[in-house]
Amino acid sequence: MDIGGTKLQHQNLLVTLFGLYGETSGGSFPVSAIVEMFDALGIRSQAIRSTLSRLKSNGVLVNERARGESHYQLSAEVLDSFRKDDRRIFAPSRSSSGEALILAIFSVPESERNRRYELRSELASMGFGMVTGGVAVGPQLAFEQAKARLDARELTKYVEFFRADYMSPEEIRDRVAQWWDLEALDRQYTDFLQLYVGRLGSWQLQLEGPFDSFEQRIELERAAFSFYVPMLTRWRRFPYRDPNLPFEYLPEGWKAPQAKKTFLTLHALLAPHAELYANRLLGSRVG
Numbered sequence: 107m108d109i110g111g112t113k114l115q116h117q118n119l120l121v122t123l124f125g126l127y128g129e130t131s132g133g134s135f136p137v138s139a140i141v142e143m144f145d146a147l148g149i150r151s152q153a154i155r156s157t158l159s160r161l162k163s164n165g166v167l168v169n170e171r172a173r174g175e176s177h178y179q180l181s182a183e184v185l186d187s188f189r190k191d192d193r194r195i196f197a198p199s200r201s202s203s204g205e206a207l208i209l210a211i212f213s214v215p216e217s218e219r220n221r222r223y224e225l226r227s228e229l230a231s232m233g234f235g236m237v238t239g240g241v242a243v244g245p246q247l248a249f250e251q252a253k254a255r256l257d258a259r260e261l262t263k264y265v266e267f268f269r270a271d272y273m274s275p276e277e278i279r280d281r282v283a284q285w286w287d288l289e290a291l292d293r294q295y296t297d298f299l300q301l302y303v304g305r306l307g308s309w310q311l312q313l314e315g316p317f318d319s320f321e322q323r324i325e326l327e328r329a330a331f332s333f334y335v336p337m338l339t340r341w342r343r344f345p346y347r348d349p350n351l352p353f354e355y356l357p358e359g360w361k362a363p364q365a366k367k368t369f370l371t372l373h374a375l376l377a378p379h380a381e382l383y384a385n386r387l388l389g390s391r392v393g
Contacts, residue, residue, distance in 0.1 A: 114339055116157040117166060119147065122339045124180045125192075127384040134170065134179040139387045146332045146383070194251065194345045196373065201245040203352040206269040208249045210234060210242040214264050225261050228252075233349040235285030243270075243285055245349050282355050291348055295361035298344075302337060303368045309333075309375050327386075330379035334372070341369045 123143060124135070137158065144154040158178060161167040167178045210229055214222035226236070232252040234244035244252065249267065256262045272278050282288070313330075317323045348362060356362075 114336055116144075116149065116154060117161060118339050119144070119149075119335060120157075120161070120167075121180065122335055122342065123384070126335070126338070127381070127388060128179075130385050130388045134172065134177040135388065136172075137176045137178065140178065142387055143331075143335075143384065146328050147335060148332070192342075195342045196370070199247050200350045201247060201352050203354055205246050206271055208234075208244045208246055208252075209237075209268040209270045210244065210252075210265050211268065212240050212242070212265040221261065221264065224259070225256070225264055228255055228259065228261060231346050233346055235282070235349065237285055245351065247350065279355050282351060283357070286349060286351075288357060291344075292357065292361050294347075295344070295365040298340060298365050299361060299368060301340075302372060303364070305333075306368065306371060306375075309372065313375055313379070324383070324386075327379045327383035330376045331383040334376040334380040337369070337372060337376075 120140075123140075124133070128135075137155075140158065141151045141154055145151065158167060162169050162178070166181055168181060170177050170179070212222075212225055214225060226242075229242045229244070229252065230236075232244065232255060233248045234242040234252065237243050246269070253262065253267065256265060272281070274281070309330075312326060317326070344362075344365070353360070
């Protein structure tokens with residue numbers, strides 16, 4: 107799926123779908139429901155079936171037979187990256203300047219260089235920035251989730267965590283721009299806004315109704331689903347990449363607040379309608 111020049115991988119969309127609607131079917135989706143959901147997203151049956159086969163081979167998906175039909179579920183490790191009630195995705199907190207920072211100091215033997223790369227990647231995916239080769243810094247609000255993620259991947263043994271205050275006479279605003287790539291992140295927020303901020307008004311009008319028929323309501327739910335799932339897939343990366351630093355540490359004109367407001371407004375509008383559509387598909391195939 108390619109909207110506004112930003113391509114979404116099928117695997118990322120699958121993670122979003124399972125995270126949102128997995129509870130409806132006990133975490134397992136019939137292939138027919140997956141195909142129909144991806145059809146609503148503009149992805150053909152042949153393409154998604156090839157993706158399912160590849161992800162099964164890679165251990166991302168687990169296949170089973172139930173009620174005479176093939177079902178898939180995400181591996182527990184992959185599903186851990188997003189769940190419907192993830193508070194960090196839907197209402198990320200922002201640090202205050204009075205909160206301590208978290209230092210992650212790590213050392214990995216040369217013989218395990220692949221684990222070093224994995225550790226750095228995991229820390230970065232949880233909002234940590236790199237101070238130097240073996241030192242990462244992150245906001246206190248990221249600590250518990252980061253530690254749980256490292257525990258699950260057996261990486262904790264390489265890391266020591268400390269609470270820290272920044273005591274250098276240098277301006278911390280200049281330093282955080284070195285620890286995190288804030289320019290790249292702000293460009294990504296700008297791209298998100300370009301895709302979605304202009305759609306708020308049209309969706310508000312569409313959802314006001316009235317609806318002339320049951321079929322019209324179903325079609326609107328399908329349209330909401332096809333818009334909402336890609337939007338959430340794009341958004342759910344931001345609260346982990348963005349360390350949610352205090353505003354006084356950030357560049358002027360930082361786009362995150364406007365992007366967050368846009369996302370949460372569209373989420374409130376569209377999520378209930380998208381869920382009705384998904385549950386109707388899954389409800390007709392399970393139970």
